[in-house]
Amino acid sequence: MRQTRFHGRVEGAAACCSVPGCSEPGEFRAPVTPSSFDGPGSFRWLCLDHVRQFNSAYNFFAGMTPDEIEAAQSPTAGWERQTRAFASNGGDPMPSWGDFSDPLDAISARFRPTAKRQAVERFSGAERHALGVLGLKDDTDLHSVRRRYSDLVRRYHPDRNGGDRRHEKKLGQVIEAWQTLKIARAFA
Incomplete structure (x- = not known):
């Protein structure tokens, strides 16, 4: 029994398979250029047989050295990257939780306009x-x-x-x- 649903299939696609000499309908998108910050990249339409062939030839590690492959397969890959600190100049710092008996008062004090904030007493x-x-x-x-x-x-x-x-x-x-x-x- 053959499956009728495939992941990535665009049913009713009007394009033919982009492989020369193939007359099957092109129902699967395959990247020609990868996505980048400039946009989604470009795609071509392939039939089921040709998209399977395309996917089997794909190698994520192509062009990498053995050390780069090992680093990419590490469970902590990506965590060593530095991240930028959050800017603190976006607003006033949060009031100290110890200044309030009710946590909701502390949260609302953060969003009151500065001119309307009341001085919070340190002691009751x-x-x-x-x-x-x-x-x-x-x-x-x-x-x-x-x-x-x-x-x-x-x-x-x-x-x-x-x-x-x-x-x-x-x-x-x-x-x-x-x-x-x-x-x-x-x-x-």
Whole structure:
């Protein structure tokens, strides 16, 4: 039983096979010149027998040295090529994800016009209050917070004050401030 469908067949093609002396209909396109950046190249029309002959004669590796053939057959062929870096001057950089509690706010902030963007606060209200309890400013880092917390715990702890419990409330505030700041998104 013969197949009626072939890959690449253009049924109803009006051209005859371009091989001299062949009167079969040319239903398959075969390249005369390969495709390039200038366009699709040029083609000729061949019948089934002649396109089979054309395809069997095709050799991708024709004209290559053994080293070039081995390189082309490598599983990583093509990955060693350098690619150009994406330009960063196409727009403003993406805001830091840590500046937002909701990821959708971060995405929408990227596409707001620059003039309408609001200044994103590094710390939330509770975190700013905790910084105030520790006596620190907004430009601090986690290492400074930890050092200040350690100093204040030593200063207000009753064991360091001869059992005096007058500073117990202040010690509780310092501990609570540390608990708030150690998980602050600004330090993530």
